[in-house]
Amino acid sequence: MNQQKIPATVITGFLGAGKTTMIRNLLTNAGGKKIALIINEFGDLGVDGEVLKGCGAENCSEDDIIELTNGCICCTVADDFIPTMTKLLEREQRPDHIVIETSGLALPQPLVAAFNWPDIRTQVTVDGVITVVDSAAVAAGRFADDHDAVEAARSEDDSLDHESPIEELFEDQLTCADLIVLNKTDLIDGDGLGRVKSEVASRVARKPVMIEAMNGEVPAGVLLGLGIGTEDDIANRKSHHELEHEEGTPHDHDEFDSFVVELGAVSDPTGFVEKLKDIIAEHDVLRLKGFIDVSNKPMRLQLQAVGSRIDQYFDRAWAAGEARRTRLVVIGLHEMNQDAVRKAIEALIQG
């Protein structure tokens, strides 16, 4: 094949770090590059796809946005990701660049490794892995469990699970990075940023470049064109799981669950959101996102919660003939009581 390999940028980062926001920004300042976007969502409500399709960037039409919603990319590489890539590469008009947004709960390593598949390797190369970090969450200590305390507790109680899947996932995503974007710096001060930098640096043995950002505003020239060829270096970026199970035992995805709640119209969105905060806190919901049908409003309200922080804005008018409804995807640890969360949310619009 004498065509040049198409560069593919993998964008990873924990739930709600700001990946979609950064990509939306990228699409609007990519300077005429034709970009194809592959989005791997956790849960079956294509919120990120909807948000990105709504941005109307000329260099990335709706056809160029492909959603993989069949679960974790690392388990569906062969059935889902590879055929999707193959189809994309067979298109008459091939993209100049491919951007892949991984689910906030995915390990990037198996995805990068998939670029070594024979048919893919000859046509595409990983330009770089970009890991987006929620600096505010890290500054608040959400990924900074006290190892000594955990170890002490563990030595006293053999039944205690010492592994924190969230913390490991965070480290695995950092370990794979060529570039780390410390996002949401508007929410922390200089001291906080200093702590975040040392916290992140302490969790990755390699020394990827770190940059700071607000609202994912990073010039396209910084994000695209790293030219790393990360697939050739994947052996140096093993995840915790790969290190523990060099034989490649499939890992357990039961650690996280997601489900969708569908509701009718909401008449008091402010009150609804306030009460949602309580539900999120009470049930340790990690991420909640979706759209709300607000009674008597022509616009659709987009809702984004990361921990207890909730953002909301009217993103577009409901289309003619579109069924108006409230749909929310809820993501939490497997232990989360789905039934209770569902009932509590449903109760918000009854009575």
Ligand SMILES: Nc1nc2c(ncn2[C@@H]2O[C@H](COP(=O)(O)OP(=O)(O)OP(=O)(O)O)[C@@H](O)[C@H]2O)c(=O)[nH]1
């Ligand atoms: N204050 C602040 N909020 C931000 C920033 N970047 C993103 N957000 C908000 O954080 C929320 C989550 O952002 P997303 O871009 O959806 O995050 P994501 O990483 O794509 O989330 P998942 O797809 O669930 O993993 C949204 O409400 C964003 O508006 C930032 O720099 N500062």
